[in-house]
Amino acid sequence: MTLTRTFATAGRVLTQIRHDPRTIGLLLVVPSLLIGLVAWMFTDTDVFADIGPAMLALFPFVVMFLVTSIATLRERRSGTLERLFSLPLGKGDFILGYAFAFGLLAVxxxxxxxxxxxxxxxxxxxxxxxxLFAVTVADALLGTALGLLASAFARTEFQVVQFMPLLVFPQILLGGIFLPTDQLPEGLEAISGWLPLTYAIEALTAVADDSEDAAWIASKLLVVVAWIVGSIVLGSITLRRRTP
Incomplete structure (x- = not known):
């Protein structure tokens, strides 16, 4: 694995996305529109002030998961990945290249x-x-990393969508959006403590309220970063050259 090949892969991905205005719109515009929709729904109430930070965690996370996983899977299904691996390009170069490209878009x-x-x-x-910006970037990168991991196991775009009930929906339900995690039943609270989106939501809420110090927020952010690194490493190990 070399930085030259990694950055070359990232450049190729960014060039492809630059010529796809629909993907650009989905990545850059749709999360803001959804946040605006939620704010509009709760006009003249204090609800958006309470759930707004969680929405900053939720929508970029979900969008980055979907776009990254489907884009990576198409590389494999089209045979592009197999042709690339006939060159001196390793799995780590490919996965990190995608992570860098979508990480830049996440910023x-x-x-x-x-x-x-x-x-x-x-x-x-x-x-x-x-x-707040730093934690939201980490949250979007988490969606990217989990999307890369899902694409390593999926064979079709439909299977990528099927991974959402496993990797995404439990985090939305148990992450503290609908009910604070300390008010969940004991078993669900324990599960919530293993889900990275929970830490992102808690960190964003704490920043918005200024209720915790920087060290506490950094500890939550480290958990999210650990999940990002672990997902990228596992994705590079399990990535197949071609979908049968």
Whole structure:
């Protein structure tokens, strides 16, 4: 694995996406539109102030998971991946290249979503806006990493969607969006503690409320980063050259 090959892969992916305006719109615009829809639904109430940080965690995470997993799977199904591996390109180069490419897109996505939520939708942030941005970027990268992991196991786009009930929906239900995690039944609270989106939501909520110090937020962020690294490593190990 070399940085030259990794960055070459990232450049190729970004070039492909640049010529696909629908994917660009899905990545950069749709999360902000969904956040705006939620804010509009709860106009003249305090609900958006409570759930707004969780929405910053939810929508970029889900969008990055879907786009990354399907885009990576298409490389394998089309035979592109097999041709690339006939060159001096390793699995790690491929996975990291995709992670870098979509990670860069996640930064732009997050900048747009955070700016829209704060300055258009009126989400009040008591803590550092830069810390909020950093945690949201990590959350979007988590969606990217789990998408890469799912694509390594899936054979079709439909199977990628089938991974959502396994990898995405439990995190949405148990992450603290609908009910604080400390109010969940004991068994579900234990499960919630193993899910990375829970830590992202808790960190974003703490930043928005300025209710915890930087060290506490950093501890939550480290869990998310550990999941990102673990998913990328496992995805590179299990990636198949071709879908049978």
């Amino acid at each position: 732009f996505q997050t900048a747009i979503a955070v700016s829209f939520a704060v300055w258009v939708c009126g989400l009040e942030i008591s803590g550092s806006i830069w810390l």
